[in-house]
Amino acid sequence: MWFGESQKLVKKIFTQYEDMKKTEKLCPILLFNEADAIIGKRKSAGSSNTADTENAIQNIILEEMEKFEGILFATTNLVDNMDAAFERRFLFKVKFEQPSIENSAKIWREKLPQLSEKESETLANTFDFSGGEMENIARKCAMEEILTGEKLHFDAIKNLCKSEKWSGEVKGKIGF
Structure with a gap:
């Protein structure tokens, strides 16, 4: 609703995760389900206000992933839509094929x-x-x-x- 609010909310996800890690015996898992919605290919800068906001959110996620110490899973059915900068930050990538x-x-x-x-x-x-x-x-x-x-x-x-x-x-x- 307000300019910059989405970015603050995304940052808060990672802050809350860090707080939770301090209180739990086992390392919690941060899950981004249907992650292609937030880690898709970035838009051209300046193409629209929405694109600029989405890029800003993605930049925050990239920064947070760079310093992330924990367990993060991201699921998607649209791997080809993933931005290469995100792909680099995932240590393991597992593809599930159709069953035989x-x-x-x-x-x-x-x-x-x-x-x-x-x-x-x-x-x-x-x-x-x-x-x-x-x-x-x-x-x-x-x-x-x-x-x-x-x-x-x-x-x-x-x-x-x-x-x-x-x-x-x-x-x-x-x-x-």
């Missing part, structure tokens, strides 16, 4: 125990889903079960899978 087809089949069976081994393998081979997307399907199945009192059959589960991604892309065909 074998692991996807196991996840399907874990999330939806009513699936046969063949059905879970069919879903794993057909849909390139993350564990989170499989969890979404399982939640939708649970909601349907609550509403109808019956577990969904395989065809209904396949239809939920087809509409899970915006693109509706399917790796292969199901059936003959």
